[in-house]
Amino acid sequence: MKKKLIYFSILLIVGVFVMDLLFYHQPRITHYEVHTNKIPEAFHGFTILQISDLHDATFGKSQRDLLHIIACAKPSIVVFTGDLIERRCEENKQGLVLMKELAKNYPLYYVTGNHEESLSNEEYQSLMESLQSVHVNILMNEGVVLTHNSSHLLLIGLRDALATPAADYTGIIESVSMQYDEDMFTILLAHRPEFFTQYVNAKVDIVLSGHTHGGQIRFPYIGGIYAPNQGFFPRYIEGEYRKNQTTMFVNRGLGATVLPFRLFNPPDISVIHLYHSTDGTDT
Secondary structure: OHHHHHHHHHHHHHHHHHHHHHHOOOOEEEEEEEEEOOOOHHHOOEEEEEEOOOOOOOOOHHHHHHHHHHHHHOOOEEEEEOOOOOOOOOOOOHHHHHHHHHHHHOOEEEEOOHHHHOOOHHHHHHHHHHHHHOOOEEOOOEEEEEEEOOEEEEEEEOOOOOOOOHHHHHHHHHHHHOOOOOOOOEEEEOOOHHHHHHHHHOOOOEEEEOOOHHHOEEEOOOEEOEEOOOEEOOOOOOEEEEEOOEEEEEOOOOOOOOOOOOEOOOOEEEEEEEEEOOOOOOO
């Protein structure tokens, strides 16, 4: 009886992993819509594609599977919200392969995650120089104006909390915003969702975040049970969160860390569609 139980347990575990490989391995797109009269008419239908937390994972030779999925989404811009690399790896080449190919075809904006900020100074500078050499727009507590047909959006990027104390985030965002038109629709790239309160206090319109991996290991009908820096049963783990005038979208990421796999948790690509609201309401 004991042997049968052991065999059954082994078969069950193997079956779970086989099912995960068959149905949860390929990246999936999660679509979101933002409707507000604060978005200029010229940006009606503007599409932001967000990827995050690659951790140097590979999706086909030279990332061609991932690049194909992104191309089919036809994004206006692509943003990457941290943890391009896996700090435990020595080479970390796959992230640069992806960024180089993306930068050829789209305006590409990037902020650091905790894995980048955990590198030595020499490794960190080398990575930043490599990204700049392939024309990635790195945002380090600064903003950039996106322009289309004489209309504008403001994109702000925060450096990860290992390098910039999260307690300063509200002030940093407000300081950057003051350099631009205060009525401009503002998009914030911030690796960590657990600081949602700071983002709300800074009155940004939308936040694109990552870091949680959606729990990395998820269970049907339960979801992710753990996220870094939030612990068990985290408050912000995936999807959409709203408070006051701020909406945060948390991406489940593409790769894995600590454990070398994801379970019941397909790699995530977020596509955020912006629409000018003609009736003057925000939805």
